[in-house]
Amino acid sequence: LPLEGLQAGGSGPLYLKLRQSLEDAIQSGKLNHGDALPPERDLADYANISRVTVRKAVDDLVRDGLLVRRHGSGTFVVKPVSKVQQSLSRLTSFTEDMARRGLNTHARWLERGLYHPSPDEMMALGLPADALVARLGRLRIADDMPLAIERASISAEFLPDPQAVTSSLYTALDKTRSRPVRAVQRISACNIKDPDASMLGVAVGSAGLSIERVSYLASGRVVEFTRSLYRGDAYDFVAELTLSE
Numbered sequence: 001l002p003l004e005g006l007q008a009g010g011s012g013p014l015y016l017k018l019r020q021s022l023e024d025a026i027q028s029g030k031l032n033h034g035d036a037l038p039p040e041r042d043l044a045d046y047a048n049i050s051r052v053t054v055r056k057a058v059d060d061l062v063r064d065g066l067l068v069r070r071h072g073s074g075t076f077v078v079k080p081v082s083k084v085q086q087s088l089s090r091l092t093s094f095t096e097d098m099a100r101r102g103l104n105t106h107a108r109w110l111e112r113g114l115y116h117p118s119p120d121e122m123m124a125l126g127l128p129a130d131a132l133v134a135r136l137g138r139l140r141i142a143d144d145m146p147l148a149i150e151r152a153s154i155s156a157e158f159l160p161d162p163q164a165v166t167s168s169l170y171t172a173l174d175k176t177r178s179r180p181v182r183a184v185q186r187i188s189a190c191n192i193k194d195p196d197a198s199m200l201g202v203a204v205g206s207a208g209l210s211i212e213r214v215s216y217l218a219s220g221r222v223v224e225f226t227r228s229l230y231r232g233d234a235y236d237f238v239a240e241l242t243l244s245e
């Protein structure tokens with residue numbers, strides 16, 4: 001890293017100069033996407049500046065989404081995201097969507113169990129207060145890149161054992177013959193706040209898409225009520241429009 005001349009060259013706060021050198025190193029490929037940043041202590045020694053200054057520069061780049069801190073393992077250069085083109089007219093699952101693109105999915109579970117429904121769930125799923133709802137909260141990751149936080153609520157009638165869902169929810173629903181055949185989805189813009197931002201590896205305030213999906217069986221019964229938060233920088237939703245007759 002070209003940090004030697006930091007003290008000498010130009011005017012302005014040191015941390016801004018360091019931030020610029022780090023940014024240049026990322027842009028020029030001296031620091032590759034996915035690379036770990038040297039420990040802050042080493043950077044401080046090497047550039048002959050204080051650790052506070054280093055921390056301030058790194059904090060800025062984390063906030064801007066160029067670097068990400070991973071607990072216990074260090075600070076890394078964020079991979080630039082090529083957007084996922086997602087059709088808005090097909091009722092597919094996340095696992096299927098990613099498999100089609102050759103990506104492996106995994107999840108960090110945030111919640112998985114049976115609960116009594118919240119008022120929102122009672123309304124959406126048409127359930128009484130004493131019913132049971134399976135809640136599946138997941139951070140959805142494709143090839144190491146977190147893409148979305150999804151919180152699905154399913155009537156326990158269709159999913160009596162949520163612990164049995166280890167990967168795809170739709171595959172699990174297939175097994176109980178309750179995979180949805182129709183869904184209504186609404187998408188709205190939002191700004192991603194913490195703790196969601198840090199889970200998704202984006203800066204606080206980044207653009208997000210808040211998506212709500214209500215899915216139905218052929219009989220017309222609601223199966224799924226899912227609220228998700230997608231990274232705005234990772235998704236491009238595409239719909240085909242036809243002239244109405």
Ligand code: 16G
Pocket residue numbers: 092093094095096150152167168169170171211213224226228
């Ligand atoms: C998609 C759906 C979500 C569904 C999930 C099932 C959106 C916004 N959401 O992510 O509602 O629960 O797929 O995926 O499209 P899975 O079968 O891989 O668990």
